[in-house]
Amino acid sequence: MPESPVPTDVRSRILQEALHLFAARGYDGVPIEEIARAAGVTRPTLVYHFGSKAELREKVLEALLGRWRDELPALLQAATTGSDRFRSTFDALAGFFCADPARARLLLREMLDRPDEMAALFRLHLQPWTELVIDYVRRGQEEGRIRAALDPEAYAVQILNAMIVTAGNGHRTSEILRDPPDEARQLAELRRIARTRLFNDRPPEGG
Amino acid sequence: MPESPVPTDVRSRILQEALHLFAARGYDGVPIEEIARAAGVTRPTLVYHFGSKAELREKVLEALLGRWRDELPALLQAATTGSDRFRSTFDALAGFFCADPARARLLLREMLDRPDEMAALFRLHLQPWTELVIDYVRRGQEEGRIRAALDPEAYAVQILNAMIVTAGNGHRTSEILRDPPDEARQLAELRRIARTRLFNDRPPEGG
DNA sequence: ATGTCTCTCTACCATTTGGTAGAGAAGCGC
DNA sequence: GCGCTTCTCTACCAAATGGTAGAGAGACAT
Numbered sequence: 001m002p003e004s005p006v007p008t009d010v011r012s013r014i015l016q017e018a019l020h021l022f023a024a025r026g027y028d029g030v031p032i033e034e035i036a037r038a039a040g041v042t043r044p045t046l047v048y049h050f051g052s053k054a055e056l057r058e059k060v061l062e063a064l065l066g067r068w069r070d071e072l073p074a075l076l077q078a079a080t081t082g083s084d085r086f087r088s089t090f091d092a093l094a095g096f097f098c099a100d101p102a103r104a105r106l107l108l109r110e111m112l113d114r115p116d117e118m119a120a121l122f123r124l125h126l127q128p129w130t131e132l133v134i135d136y137v138r139r140g141q142e143e144g145r146i147r148a149a150l151d152p153e154a155y156a157v158q159i160l161n162a163m164i165v166t167a168g169n170g171h172r173t174s175e176i177l178r179d180p181p182d183e184a185r186q187l188a189e190l191r192r193i194a195r196t197r198l199f200n201d202r203p204p205e206g207g
Numbered sequence: 208m209p210e211s212p213v214p215t216d217v218r219s220r221i222l223q224e225a226l227h228l229f230a231a232r233g234y235d236g237v238p239i240e241e242i243a244r245a246a247g248v249t250r251p252t253l254v255y256h257f258g259s260k261a262e263l264r265e266k267v268l269e270a271l272l273g274r275w276r277d278e279l280p281a282l283l284q285a286a287t288t289g290s291d292r293f294r295s296t297f298d299a300l301a302g303f304f305c306a307d308p309a310r311a312r313l314l315l316r317e318m319l320d321r322p323d324e325m326a327a328l329f330r331l332h333l334q335p336w337t338e339l340v341i342d343y344v345r346r347g348q349e350e351g352r353i354r355a356a357l358d359p360e361a362y363a364v365q366i367l368n369a370m371i372v373t374a375g376n377g378h379r380t381s382e383i384l385r386d387p388p389d390e391a392r393q394l395a396e397l398r399r400i401a402r403t404r405l406f407n408d409r410p411p412e413g414g
Numbered sequence: 415a416t417g418t419c420t421c422t423c424t425a426c427c428a429t430t431t432g433g434t435a436g437a438g439a440a441g442c443g444c
Numbered sequence: 445g446c447g448c449t450t451c452t453c454t455a456c457c458a459a460a461t462g463g464t465a466g467a468g469a470g471a472c473a474t
Contacts (some may be wrong), residue, residue, distance in 0.1 A: 010421090026320065028235035031461060045422055047463065109319060111380055112312060113233065119382035130383055147403075154388040154396030157381045158369055165368050173318055174364045175326035176337055181361040189361035196354075197400045217451090238431060252452055254433065 011049050013039040018060045023102035023168075026109055027057055061110060061121065064103055069125045071096060076129065086198065090191050093160075097167030098183070104168030130156060137198075147200050159194045166190055218256050220246040225267045230309035230375075233316055234264055268317060268328065271310055276332045278303060283336065293405065297398050300367075304374035305390070311375030337363060344405075354407050366401045373397055 017038040021030040032053050036046040050056040075092035097104040111118050134156055140146030165173070170183035181189070224245040228237040239260050243253040257263040282299035304311040318325050341363055347353030372380070377390035388396070 026233055026235055028233055029320070032463095033461075042423060043462080044424085044464080048421070053462065105319060108315070111376060112316060113236070115376070115379035115382075119379060122383040126383060127385065131385065134384070149399065151388065151392055151396040151399075153381070153384050153386060154393045155400070157384070157388065157393060158373070158397050158400060161372050161376075161380060162365055162369050165372055166365070169318060169322070169368075172322035172326060173368060174360070175322075176329040176333060177341070177360050177364070178334065178338065179360060181358065181364065185358055186361045186364060189358040190365050192356065192358075193362070193365060193400060193404045197403045239433095240431075249453065250432080251434080251454085255451070260432065 010039065010041060010045070014041070014046055014049060014056070015060055015063055018056055019064065019106060020102045022057070022060060023105040023109065027053075027113060032056065060106070064106060065121055065125045068096065068103075072126070072129050076132075086195055087191070090194065094163055094167060094187055094191075097164060098187075101168050101170075104164045107164055108168050140198075145200060146198055150197065155197065159190075162190050162193075163187075217246065217248060217252070221248070221253055221256060221263070222267055222270055225263055226271065226313060227309045229264070229267060230312040230316065234260075234320060239263065267313070271313060272328055272332045275303065275310075279333070279336050283339075293402055294398070297401065301370055301374060301394055301398075304371060305394075308375050308377075311371045314371055315375050347405075352407060353405055357404065362404065366397075369397050369400075370394075 014035060018030075018035045021035055021038065024030075032046055033043045035056075036043045039046070046056070047053075050059060075096065076089060078088065078092060107118075134152045137146055137150070137152040137155070141148055141150070141152075166183065166186050170186050174180040174182075174186060221242060225237075225242045228242055228245065231237075239253055240250045242263075243250045246253070253263070254260075257266060282303065283296060285295065285299060314325075341359045344353055344357070344359040344362070348355055348357065348359075373390065373393050377393050381387040381389075381393060
């Protein structure tokens with residue numbers, strides 16, 4: 001169970017508890033009183049620091065996207081040095097969300113609750129990186145390494161979506177089945193799905 | 208915009224409005240007063256018919272899963288008669304959710320809000336069908352038509368998840384990009400992703 | 415010591431919300 | 445007509461919730 005250490009700073013503690021509670025039960029499902037209690041303070045202290053529940057929501061989201069934005073470059077750069085660039089990139093991205101499933105769950109919830117604002121935030125923080133990936137795919141297509149019939153934008157959205165859902169809901173969503181695959185199996189298959197669709201011809205299959 | 212016709216029956220009207228409002232803003236985000244108003248009655252009338260907000264939630268979910276369960280057999284059977292069984296099955300399943308995106312969104316929300324109860328309901332209503340699909344994949348693997356390295360359970364969960372997310376959030380979630388693909392493009396690419404991963408060797412690519 | 419700034423608390427308030435009580439209307443068998 | 449059931453309403457209530465007021469404690473510079 002990947003749990004972050006408890007920060008000493010009050011604001012950080014509130015942000016962290018809010019992230020986990022909002023992710024678990026949704027913005028409307030969690031009274032700020034409960035967030036404050038989890039952070040070891042009272043409600044007025046919370047609103048003193050954040051002004052209102054709505055502003056707390058913004059700050060939680062901003063912190064999450066900010067961390068993503070700050071870690072993405074390092075992740076993607078590290079992904080260029082390994083022997084299997086596809087795998088490195090995939091695992092780095094998946095690792096970010098699996099490090100704390102609450103991140104993925106909060107993103108899912110916010111995309112459902114406020115799709116427009118979320119789209120704007122995504123564009124603001126992440127557009128350069130998504131375009132970088134898409135350009136990379138396009139180049140691969142010109143060079144013949146990547147399937148020509150692949151739709152780069154749709155492919156990227158699909159794989160990213162699948163990753164977020166799996167990271168956020170992985171161990172739960174699969175319990176439809178008699179022998180439900182665990183998160184690791186799901187991520188491994190997702191990686192194979194993504195890889196098989198991506199590259200033009202790959203001798204049998206690895207991981 | 209796929210909109211269902213307004214039922215004359217009060218209970219059905221309430222159920223339909225509840226489905227759409229819960230899907231749009233979540234169970235905790237919608238007062239039953241608003242649902243009642245949308246259905247053209249007052250709050251006490253709603254609770255007269257459904258007992259409580261929680262029971263209304265159950266009935267909405269039950270109606271959704273029930274309809275799915277009732278339509279699935281016909282869909283899957285129709286899928287066995289076409290020339291391209293994979294495409295028929297995929298499109299039939301996608302069509303069910305795209306007919307009203309609120310269905311997919313409600314499922315997503317409920318999986319986030321109450322994963323355990325949802326897993327139980329899924330098992331109850333849908334397990335036979337999922338197992339049928341998985342057995343079909345296993346047989347295909349034995350016959351060599353389907354990739355041996357494919358994890359049937361994980362594959363099924365991944366594709367189903369992706370379909371639900373795309374149907375529920377398709378036109379929104381992709382707005383990260385400068386040139387966002389519409390839902391049709393996303394579903395088409397998802398179908399190619401699923402097909403490419405599934406079959407062992409398929410001359411170039413179709414749809 | 416004194417004033418100021420930061421932070422936290424207790425006590426309070428207004429609104430929203432789910433649910434209930436009880437009355438009234440409409441249909442129906444008799 | 446009369447009683448019974450079904451359905452809907454207005455009026456009301458109690459609890460939960462977001463937010464405010466104002467006091468007090470501590471740090472710190474002067």
